[in-house]
Amino acid sequence: xxxxxxxxxxxxxxxxxxxxxxxxxxxxxxxxxxxxxxxxxxxxxxxxxxxxxxxxxxxxxxxxxxxxxxxxxxxxxxxxxxxxxxxxxxxxxxxxxxxxxxxxxxxxxxxxxxxxxxxxxxxxxxxxxxxxxxxxxxxxxxxxxxxxxxxxxxxxxxxxxxxxxxxxxxxxxxxxxxxxxxxxxxxxxxxxxxxxxxxxxxxxxxxxxxxxxxxxxxxxxxxxxxxxxxxxxxxxxxxxxxxxxxxxxxxxxxxxxxxxxxxxxxxxxxxxxxxxxxxxxxxxxxxxxxxxxxxxxxxxxxxxxxxxxxxxxxxxxxxxxxxxxxxxxx
Amino acid sequence: xxxxxxxxxxxxxxxxxxxxxxxxxxxxxxxxxxxxxxxxxxxxxxxxxxxxxxxxxxxxxxxxxxxxxxxxxxxxxxxxxxxxxxxxxxxxxxxxxxxxxxxxxxxxxxxxxxxxxxxxxxxxxxxxxxxxxxxxxxxxxxxxxxxxxxxxxxxxxxxxxxxxxxxxxxxxxxxxxxxxxxxxxxxxxxxxxxxxxxxxxxxxxxxxxxxxxxxxxxxxxx
Numbered sequence: 001x002x003x004x005x006x007x008x009x010x011x012x013x014x015x016x017x018x019x020x021x022x023x024x025x026x027x028x029x030x031x032x033x034x035x036x037x038x039x040x041x042x043x044x045x046x047x048x049x050x051x052x053x054x055x056x057x058x059x060x061x062x063x064x065x066x067x068x069x070x071x072x073x074x075x076x077x078x079x080x081x082x083x084x085x086x087x088x089x090x091x092x093x094x095x096x097x098x099x100x101x102x103x104x105x106x107x108x109x110x111x112x113x114x115x116x117x118x119x120x121x122x123x124x125x126x127x128x129x130x131x132x133x134x135x136x137x138x139x140x141x142x143x144x145x146x147x148x149x150x151x152x153x154x155x156x157x158x159x160x161x162x163x164x165x166x167x168x169x170x171x172x173x174x175x176x177x178x179x180x181x182x183x184x185x186x187x188x189x190x191x192x193x194x195x196x197x198x199x200x201x202x203x204x205x206x207x208x209x210x211x212x213x214x215x216x217x218x219x220x221x222x223x224x225x226x227x228x229x230x231x232x233x234x235x236x237x238x239x240x241x242x243x244x245x246x247x248x249x250x251x252x253x254x255x256x257x258x259x260x261x262x263x264x265x266x267x268x269x270x271x272x273x274x275x276x277x278x279x280x281x282x283x284x285x286x287x288x289x290x291x292x293x294x295x296x297x298x299x300x301x302x303x304x305x306x307x308x309x310x311x312x313x314x315x316x317x318x319x320x321x322x323x324x325x326x327x328x329x330x
Numbered sequence: 331x332x333x334x335x336x337x338x339x340x341x342x343x344x345x346x347x348x349x350x351x352x353x354x355x356x357x358x359x360x361x362x363x364x365x366x367x368x369x370x371x372x373x374x375x376x377x378x379x380x381x382x383x384x385x386x387x388x389x390x391x392x393x394x395x396x397x398x399x400x401x402x403x404x405x406x407x408x409x410x411x412x413x414x415x416x417x418x419x420x421x422x423x424x425x426x427x428x429x430x431x432x433x434x435x436x437x438x439x440x441x442x443x444x445x446x447x448x449x450x451x452x453x454x455x456x457x458x459x460x461x462x463x464x465x466x467x468x469x470x471x472x473x474x475x476x477x478x479x480x481x482x483x484x485x486x487x488x489x490x491x492x493x494x495x496x497x498x499x500x501x502x503x504x505x506x507x508x509x510x511x512x513x514x515x516x517x518x519x520x521x522x523x524x525x526x527x528x529x530x531x532x533x534x535x536x537x538x539x540x541x542x543x544x545x546x547x548x549x550x551x552x
Contacts, residue, residue, distance in 0.1 A: 145509035199499035242350035270374035
């Protein structure tokens with residue numbers, strides 16, 4: 001018998017709810033995205049107010065669109081972390097309320113694991129090297145020994161933060177990735193920027209400072225956008241290539257908000273070809289934050305008996321994904 | 331495969347390993363069995379950036395391979411450097427990569443190998459060299475000693491932070507790729523490290539490593 005689960009994502013700028021079936025179909029995926037003012041980043045409290053106001057409609061729409069009656073839900077999954085405290089708490093409150101009124105299990109999900117597992121489902125990826133790139137993460141991972149293991153990561157800023165902080169310096173509002181990609185497309189004038197690869201890890205802080213200085217020095221936004229993309233993406237591609245060569249795996253999967261960037265995925269495809277590997281892409285709609293990543297991972301966890309009593313259902317602002325046991329994979 | 335002038339074309343050559351940034355080819359050079367490490371253009375990278383990186387790493391690696399010997403750590407003998415084709419020609423080190431050995435080692439052999447690994451890393455550090463790429467794929471167990479290869483990311487530095495980054499990569503590789511034995515191996519590695527630089531320095535580096543991990547995203551280091 002097919003069963004259904006509802007998943008609630010509320011870790012940062014996106015409040016999203018999805019109903020999925022046990023065979024991996026996304027029946028609904030509604031969302032409300034907080035938009036900060038020009039030149040600003042996410043203010044956690046402001047974002048949580050957006051989520052609070054949006055929650056009733058986003059939840060109701062997700063259930064309506066799915067066509068699944070409330071009584072058909074087997075469990076409620078929520079993003080327990082990592083993320084912004086005020087935002088996480090909104091999702092948790094909604095999830096607890098649903099779970100207790102429906103009298104179904106409450107399933108805690110790690111948001112980052114959610115990106116990976118939904119990616120694997122939608123991209124049909126079995127055993128990939130994962131590049132998780134977003135505002136919250138820049139990590140290269142592979143599954144081994146019951147966990148997703150970190151093979152490389154940023155030592156300071158994430159790729160999303162690099163792009164957002166650079167964009168905000170120019171007066172844009174987060175997320176700035178798309179505007180930077182567009183600006184970069186109109187330039188081919190590479191300005192030399194620091195390229196910092198340390199073993200399997202990357203560091204972006206020097207790159208950010210140098211890029212801001214170039215802007216301050218009068219270089220055009222498109223030239224610096226082009227240069228920052230070329231430099232940062234090449235760094236990330238290099239360490240992903242190292243992980244691919246080291247593990248000998250034959251697939252790379254890109255997930256997270258920055259996966260939407262065409263230049264990054266282009267570089268990855270180019271790199272993967274050299275190793276006779278394929279690049280698995282998640283559809284853009286589902287590569288960024290969404291309820292479906294929580295619903296699907298919640299289903300996997302639920303099917304292994306993972307649940308949390310409501311009175312113990314905390315949120316965890318810091319919760320590294322390599323601390324999460326993954327009982328559903330072999 | 332074309333090799334630029336200056337590097338003798340070998341009649342027998344085969345690809346040993348396709349690494350992330352270089353092809354490692356076994357051939358011969360002036361009658362010697364030799365490894366050709368060729369940093370091929372990476373087309374995903376902008377050409378101007380790619381050329382600068384390949385050239386810099388090739389020259390730099392040659393220097394560091396030599397320096398490592400001064401530090402008392404075994405590294406391949408270097409036969410030739412060809413900057414135009416970003417190629418290093420060096421001794422073929424016979425043996426097994428630590429990466430491939432780990433699974434077959436007994437508990438005491440593992441402890442011994444990682445003690446030695448830690449000891450040699452400490453020798454590099456004491457001499458002011460950060461290897462920069464200390465994965466288990468870059469250390470070869472050859473007869474009775476470890477030979478360090480791939481100095482492409484090495485840096486001359488005595489900074490605590492840099493030495494800690496070196497150890498961090500070993501730890502990352504062990505936990506990532508050899509999770510079943512990582513705790514045991516890390517203990518031995520740390521003992522070997524301390525045996526060269528002393529307890530105080532070793533503790534300071536490990537403390538710094540913890541600081542780096544704490545800086546990591548969403549980390550809760552206890």
